[in-house]
Amino acid sequence: MDVLVQWAQLILALLILVGLHEAGHMLSAKFFGMRVEKFSIGFSPTIWSFKKNDTEYALGAIPFGGFVKISGMIDESLDMESIKAEPQPWEFRSKPAWQRLIVMLGGIIVNVITGVVIFIMITYFNGQHVVPMTEVNKYGIVAYEMGKEIGLQTGDKILKVNGKPISLFSDAVGMDILLEDGAYYTIDRNGKLMDIKIPANFVDKLAKNSRKKDRQMFIDYAVPFKVDSVITGTGAFRGGLKKGDKIIDIAASKITYFHELQNVLKSHKDKFVAVKVDRNGTIEDLQVKIDKDGKIGFMPKITLKDSIVYSSFGSSMVTGTKEAFSLVFFQAKAFGKIFSGEIDARNSVGSVFSIAGQYPSTWNWPAFWLMTGMLSMVLAFMNLLPIPALDGGHVMFLSWEIISGKKPSDKFLETAQKIGMILLLSLMVFALTNDIMNFEWVKALFGITD
Numbered sequence: 001m002d003v004l005v006q007w008a009q010l011i012l013a014l015l016i017l018v019g020l021h022e023a024g025h026m027l028s029a030k031f032f033g034m035r036v037e038k039f040s041i042g043f044s045p046t047i048w049s050f051k052k053n054d055t056e057y058a059l060g061a062i063p064f065g066g067f068v069k070i071s072g073m074i075d076e077s078l079d080m081e082s083i084k085a086e087p088q089p090w091e092f093r094s095k096p097a098w099q100r101l102i103v104m105l106g107g108i109i110v111n112v113i114t115g116v117v118i119f120i121m122i123t124y125f126n127g128q129h130v131v132p133m134t135e136v137n138k139y140g141i142v143a144y145e146m147g148k149e150i151g152l153q154t155g156d157k158i159l160k161v162n163g164k165p166i167s168l169f170s171d172a173v174g175m176d177i178l179l180e181d182g183a184y185y186t187i188d189r190n191g192k193l194m195d196i197k198i199p200a201n202f203v204d205k206l207a208k209n210s211r212k213k214d215r216q217m218f219i220d221y222a223v224p225f226k227v228d229s230v231i232t233g234t235g236a237f238r239g240g241l242k243k244g245d246k247i248i249d250i251a252a253s254k255i256t257y258f259h260e261l262q263n264v265l266k267s268h269k270d271k272f273v274a275v276k277v278d279r280n281g282t283i284e285d286l287q288v289k290i291d292k293d294g295k296i297g298f299m300p301k302i303t304l305k306d307s308i309v310y311s312s313f314g315s316s317m318v319t320g321t322k323e324a325f326s327l328v329f330f331q332a333k334a335f336g337k338i339f340s341g342e343i344d345a346r347n348s349v350g351s352v353f354s355i356a357g358q359y360p361s362t363w364n365w366p367a368f369w370l371m372t373g374m375l376s377m378v379l380a381f382m383n384l385l386p387i388p389a390l391d392g393g394h395v396m397f398l399s400w401e402i403i404s405g406k407k408p409s410d411k412f413l414e415t416a417q418k419i420g421m422i423l424l425l426s427l428m429v430f431a432l433t434n435d436i437m438n439f440e441w442v443k444a445l446f447g448i449t450d
Helices: 002-031 097-126 133-139 145-149 202-209 235-239 258-266 313-340 352-358 365-384 391-404 410-436 440-446
Strands: 036-052 055-070 128-130 141-143 157-161 184-189 192-197 219-221 225-230 246-250 272-279 282-289 298-302 307-309
Touching: 002 036, 002 055, 002 097, 002 352, 002 365, 097 313, 097 365, 097 391, 133 157, 133 219, 141 145, 145 202, 202 313, 225 235, 225 246, 235 282, 246 258, 313 365, 352 410, 365 391, 391 410
Parallel strands: none
Antiparallel strands: 036 055, 128 307, 141 219, 157 184, 184 192, 225 298, 246 272, 272 282
């Protein structure tokens, strides 16, 4: 059921984003008097369609894309017969290069606007979760496996990143920071200052780790906690845990922070354990059953002072726009590192399977819109890449035509389109194969280990 929910969210997001993207092409084409023969969300077979004026509007059964067929344009349909006829005034090829350029940029522009608007609205209505480093450094960080690999330890206090003081925990884990050349942390470890270098291949390892079912961040912040509520029918409920209890010992392990509790629970799945709690200053001994997922069934109340900060609409516009475009800059920087060999494409390139896995397993509208906003900006960036068969390929050739005054021949554009389609199909096969080879059952079948 979890997987179905994830796929449902992805398909809904694609229907929205693809529809808006193709509408950007269609509306700009119609604005300049070009004839649009077909507007389709999804690929064939067609499951529903209708025709209005000269345009057929269709919904395809395969939701992972869409297209707009504009008369007189050499596109993925490779309809060269119509190109051999004399150009007509309503055709794409008959219009000035600057108009054709706007049409090709139309979908990208709409995706950018969509992504920016989503981020602005999320910032305005949901606010920003703020965890000050002054609070984090009261207790220190939690270093997980990948954090320990680069030299961080649980309890370290992060003071600076790349030599600059930071005020929020998010400043310490941002991918834009980790992608910088020569990145490093300045930490306080038991009163001693030291620098921890972040390896050049660290983001590559994070990308590989993100594919694991039990993936973790490389660091988190340590948080003291109390029991906020107990879920009826669970081991905590039957064992007598109550709201306000402070768990101080479980299975003979001292508990101060929430991550310590999680570690103990994972190592005692499906067992009864002894639990000591501080209940209004009195120590109580309980017997609690841990379930097969490593949980006992309560909601924690985090006593670290984090907050949700709400901004005015004007400030949200600035913050949301900045966050949206930071994704584009991150994508560009990551692509550069893939081509330089610092990041392995096998760890970073994924298909719809990877994208679906990033959506939450339960329907959550704020999380849905956040992922959809991110996907919109990524689609805009990918479509702008100068690859024939993508919008960016058309933009590249049209820009050359505007600058040089020379239009590439139809034969050249046809050949470029074919090459671009081969490149895209090859990338799709690589991405799908990459995802399939990361399925747990496939790994088990072929004896693949991480």
